[in-house]
Amino acid sequence: MLDYLVHLPRSAKHHILLAIDVFLVPVSLLIALALMFDTVSPSALLWSALPLFIVIPIVAVPVFLRIGLNRIKLMAFELHDMRRGAIAALSIVGLTFATTFILGLDIPHAVALLTGPIFLLLHLGIRTLGRNLLVRRSNGGVGRLPVAIYGAGTAGVQLLAALRQDLQMRPITFVDDNVTLQTMTVSGMSVCSRAHLEAMVKRGDIKRVLLAMPSVSEPKMRRITQELSELGCEVHALPTYSELVEGTGLASNLRPVTPDRLLGRDKVDLETPEVARAYAGRRILITGAGGSIGSELCRQIILCGPQRLTLLDHSEYALYTISRELKQLADANGVELVTRLGSVCDRERMSHIMRESEIDIVLFAAAYKHVPLVEENEIEGLRNNLFGTLTTAEAAQQAGVERFILVSTDKAVRPTNIMGASKRLAELAIQDLQTRSKGTKFAMVRFGNVLGSSGSVIPLFQSQIAAGGPITLTHEKITRYFMTISEAARLVLLAGAYATGGDVFVLDMGAPVNISDLARRMVELTGLSVKDDEHPHGDIEIQTVGLRPGEKLYEELLIGDNMLPTPHEKIMRAEERGLSEIEMARILKQVRTAIAANDAQMLRLIVETCVDGYHVAETGLDDVV
Structure with a gap:
């Protein structure tokens, strides 16, 4: 049932949330009246309040729509979103008082005062329950990669909110070097130490670490990246704040410190x-x-x-x-x-x-x-x-x-x-x-060339860097499509x-990648430097050894130039003579x-x-x- 509701169109979800909130109005009113039963005759009180059960829900519909009460995403329901619920509750109080006065109903003023807070409690309870169900469903997704977020600050919290709606990764824990934050809970997720992270990686509970520290200096980021990479898991990093300004969101701006980061272009979106x-x-x-x-x-x-x-x-x-x-x-x-x-x-x-x-x-x-x-x-x-x-x-x-x-x-x-x-x-x-x-x-x-595939240049360069060099390059001008x-x-x-x-x-x-530039970027991403004539004290040397038998300087994708479009703008169909x-x-x-x-x-x-x-x-x- 939950899966069915999740996949409904956004407009249908808005109507469902509006219907739930409107239904809560008479429920809140009924509970408020019940609290008065000890002082007033129940049957007389309910009969007197009957017009309220008809008028208030009808009038509440345009009020709720104006407030935008039904346009808050459950997965993004946070403390600041509760203000709309509070405004809606105050509106219910005002509508109840006004209706009681206009129709001359014999109802205690306490009923109107109680209806608002009761509505707010029910509204927040339903929203919180729905959000928890969605989070539990999201965290229990089969096939999602378990990840840890390194950094429990503002960027980490925002990244967590984005990942809770992501279908590829499942956030497990925060990691932070701040001792005061360790063992605490931030945005519903625990914060652990680096030692605890190492144990989780060894058990296979964490497959990837996401660095959510965009304000950290580049040298410190490289050092942390290198230390975490030694644990045996993938390490990805958020861009800097200046780069985030030009991006579309935290989750989509994760930049991996893996072969993908060496692509030299944005990955092509092929999700169709x-x-x-x-x-x-x-x-x-x-x-x-x-x-x-x-x-x-x-x-x-x-x-x-x-x-x-x-x-x-x-x-x-x-x-x-x-x-x-x-x-x-x-x-x-x-x-x-x-x-x-x-x-x-x-x-x-x-x-x-x-x-x-x-x-x-x-x-x-x-x-x-x-x-x-x-x-x-x-x-x-x-x-x-x-x-x-x-x-x-x-x-x-x-x-x-x-x-x-x-x-x-x-x-x-x-x-x-x-x-x-x-x-x-x-x-x-x-x-x-x-x-x-x-x-x-x-x-x-x-x-x-497929980055990271068996026998490709990336694993070769990685092993050579790990061994302290040198990196063997067949030719300084050699380029490849990646x-x-x-x-x-x-x-x-x-x-x-x-x-x-x-x-x-x-x-x-896009444009072909120069393998010499690729080798230099790989060295720099590990926090090391290239050793050459200008930098004789560098860490890793790049040696040119000559083209291997059958190796080309430049690769091509097409035999002719007769290209036809496809439904995807980044995919081309070639017509070649057989x-x-x-x-x-x-x-x-x-x-x-x-x-x-x-x-x-x-x-x-x-x-x-x-x-x-x-x-x-x-x-x-x-x-x-």
Whole structure:
């Protein structure tokens, strides 16, 4: 019942609150009259007061609307909001006196005096009860991240009020270094010491700490951030007061001291109703479910309310880890969770899973993606990335799957390495399959570099900083497009909602980020300094070691410039030329032959001939501009 009321339109909630307050008027009047029963005949008193039960509630409606009594949000109901209730109570007293005088009713004056305070007590009691129920419902939300707010001052209290309406985080406790505040309760939440916080983090009761100290100096903030990070939890910080003036609110202005803070732009808001509608009640298969992107897809898909979510991965440990994480969330959302071990290259296994789980939508995130590893293992890289994609896509088409979304990469655009070439061939194979597909819609999503994903530059730099340096940079001018894991997963889900067949979707990620600047920001965010010629006494040195085999200076997102809009202004749909069925069949046959012969040289020759724009990247620093 409470969930139903919470999801009602705002106008409906206003009408309900108004009705409750109007109902409290005759109830208050009745209680006031009952208090007079010892001195006056009850029946005579009630008969005399009967006009009040009719007139006062009717007259109270415009008064309450004028005061705005029904426009106070329950979750934001605080002490200063009680003034409206007090004004309404005084209005009831005045209306009762006036009605009694005008109609000449034989009623003691004490009835009017008592009606106001009684109404105020009932009004505040109902509002407080409603707020407590909402807070309890909010704090008990499954899947919300438990957080501690560091700083029990004004900013911390305001942040708490914002988080109580947030669907992602659940505030557990305040933390403050002020001994006088410790063991106290602020805004209904306890304040603990840093030692107690450390114990809570170790028990897993706290996953993230939010620094609510916008007036603290930057050096002190860095020191506190570094000390808290050593506890083993995420640390996010509020911006300064000057930055808050330009923002939209405390909760939305939380700036994480994590990979997201290195993005160099605002995160793209990809929360749209199309996602929930596209996946609600559906049967979905996610391949590579234990990987960085696959696991985030799983977390977001479950919140859309699918009927069944099937997780596929060839790694037993990765599949076990993500299934264990998702079980409680799946149960809470009524989602049937199915785990399947297997390889996307196994045709019979993929066909069986499609039929067994009656799949409606396939999100294909399985791939070998690490450029140097695939460069050294080109045969397995092409076998998995090309034929794994094609095998699963053909199985999906034969099973009558509605939509198949391939996760691709910006490295597929004019690739300089086998990993990028394998993904480009996978894109071409999917586009070719779409030309012969009558039911299944195939689409592709092209990513930039995903911050914090396994094998990305962020974890590498973090480990090098933790070891005291140096940070190894392949080239001072190297740039990359970056996106967060949540943006990447949401882009895949939106592609599934927008797909019409053969689409290539990309996210507007702003300007590419210089990796050298990224490394410097990471050092500074840890409270350390960069060691260079100008700062010989710095903490962390950045060394340039040269481009790795197959590595490009600059990445691209598009092969052509034919762009079409989508319902989301930050997502673009590209129209790119594919290959004919005969050309694609020839390429696939040649690649199969090279793989069967285990001939890496032949395979590279085929890639150079067949993949448009493929070229070998220069590795010498002197040759790169």
